[in-house]
Amino acid sequence: MRILRLTLHHIRRSPFQSLIAFLTVFVSFFIINSFIFINRGLSNVLNYFETKPEITIFLKDGLDQAAVESIQGELATYPDIKEIRYISKEKALSLYKDINKDNPLLTEMVTASILPASFEVSTYNPKVLEVIAQNFSAKNDVVDEIIYQKDVIQSLLSWTLVVRRSGIALISLFISISFVMILTLIGMKITNRKEEIKISRLLGASKFYVKRPFLMEGVIYGLIGSFFGFILSYVLIYNFRSPLNVFFQPIVFIPEISLFEPILLAAEILIGVLIGLSASWFGARRYIKW
Amino acid sequence: MEIIFDKVTKNYGPINVFRDFDLKINQGDFIFITGPSGSGKSTLIKLILNQIKPNGGDIMVDGQAINKLKNKNEIDKIRRKIGVIFQDFQLINDLTIEENIALNLDIVKYPHSEVAPRIDKVVKMVKLQHRHFLFPSQLSGGELQRACLARALSIEPEVILADEPTGNLDPTNAWNLIKILQNINKKYKTTIIMTTHNTDFTESLDKKIIKLGKNENENT
Structure with a gap:
């Protein structure tokens, strides 16, 4: 108890130095936690696409029923096919109108004739999609364009990687700043x-x-800074939960509160305490010579 | 606790303070260390506390050559048995007198439940019972010296080292402090080692006196 009283006494005696140490840890953990939540959302997006292996084959205009049926027949011969859906020009128009129902300007000018018919193929095995894409991209007489999820996934993956790498770099930077800041402030306090x-x-x-x-x-700086950094980022992110989830529909970008949040909070507090303890230990070792 | 200086030599650069200096202080002794400024009175106190090291010889405290102890914990243990009254008080300025005493009691691992009654007892003993909640900057020189004494007494030390404790006191307060030290010495057989310039005390009291000289040849 006495040690805690003495520590609080030290904190009160140099309130601005203490505030700087606290704010540094607080801002660091706010950013760290925000990145963790963003990364979690991006993982959900990626996971959504990864678990939905799908290819869309847009057909050339003017194909007769027999040609369409022949393509459908050929697609059905591939193994691990989950579903083959034919989207006629009319169906495509209806889907387009449904998506843009709130924007009559976009729907007025569009007719079924300008939208291509297509096949949407989903499989149980993403490798099959690769074979289909390869084979059908050669059929220039009947196929207009192929949109393959792999491209989307690769693009998402590269973006996610950039975000993750930047996140890790920023997290490392802020952890280092917190560490050096606490070390320096403890050094100053020891000198005082x-x-x-x-x-x-x-x-x-x-x-x-x-x-x-x-x-x-x-330890107190690490504990309080990490706790409040988590709480603020958590409150902000959950405040924007609805608009974010609407934007990413049908993907749930920020899921409901689960066991993940308390575990993350405990882990961040532990990391915060370890940063505070190690920085002050180095500071004390470096400056207490008597 | 017995303190022995065995052929101790201490130099500050080219200045020799002690050369082959021998001294034996027994448990329960009351000793005055006198001498002019620069004769080594404070050095003697610092050597006992291992605040400084001798250039030669050994200082045996409680049976151990404190200057040769490699284990710092052993030095800390010895220091915890010694109450010190510093010439410049050495009170922590942003702690109250009560907190300064409590800190010393915490350092010597005094039972937590007995800290408050112990503080009450020692502040009464030095007549600071109405001032112990104040900070050092709010006390007079005499009160600060008594606060230092209270801190030293609080830990029930085996030895009290008092470095010029009466230097900042008027004659009345100085005599009061001496009386308190005498009582402690008599009652608890606490060894008292006191440095002083004041010949009134040394002449009036029947105590051992170690006279240090300005010249190192006298301090042998």
Whole structure:
């Protein structure tokens, strides 16, 4: 109890230095946590596409019924086919109108004749899609264009990778800033309290005894900073949950609160405490020479 | 606790303070260390506390050569048995007197439940019972010296090292402090080692006196 009182006394005695240390950890964890939530959402998007292997084959205009049936027949010969859906020009128009029902300007000018008919093929095995795409891209007489999920996934994957790598770089940067900031501030506080440490040592205090309040101080910055950083980012992200989920429909970008959040909070607090403890330990080791 | 200086030599650069200096202080002794400024009175206190190291010889405290102890914990343990009254008080300025005493009690691992009554007892002993909640900057020189004494007494030390404790006090307060130290010495057999310039005390009291000289040849 006495050590905690002494630590709080140290914090109160230099409130601005303490505030800087707290804010650094707080901002770091706010950014770290925001990245974790964004990354989680992007993973959900990626996962959605990855678990829905699908290819869309747009047909050339003017194909007769027999040609369409022949293509459908050929598609059915492939293994692991889950579903083959034929989207006629009329059906395509109806889908288009349904999607753009709130925007009559977009629907007025469009007729069934300008929209292509297509086949949507989904499989149980994504490798089959690759074979279909390869084979049908050669059929220039009947196939106009092929949209293959792999392209979407690869594009998403590359974007996700960029976001993840930037996130990891930023997280590392902010963890380093927090570490160096706490280390420096603890060093300054030790220098300010040099006389007190010297007196305590002369009265028989061990080195660990005089280090303890500084170690505890680092732990408090890590604990409080990481906790409030998490809470603020959590509140902000969940405040935007509805618009984000509407935007990414049918993908759930920010899912309902689950066990993930308390586990993440505990992990971040642990990391925050470890940063605070290690930084103050290095600071105390570096500056307490008496 | 027995303190022995065994052929101790101490130099500050080219200045020799002690050369082959021998001294034996027994448990329960009350000793005055006198001498002019620069004669090594404070150095002697610092050597006992292992605040500085001798250039030669050994300082045996509680049976151990404190200057040769490699284990810092052992030095801390010895220091926890010694109450010190510093010439410049050495009180922590942003702690109240009460907190300064509590800190020392915490360092010596005094039972937590007994800290408050112990503080009450020592502040009464030095007549600071109405001032112990104040900060050092709010006390006079005499009160600060008594606060230092209270802190030293609080840990029930085996030895009290008092470095010029009466230097900042008027004669009345100085004599009061001496009386308190005498009582402690008599009642608890606490060893008292006190440095002073004041010849009134040394002449009036029947105590051992170690006279240090300005010249190192005198401190042998």
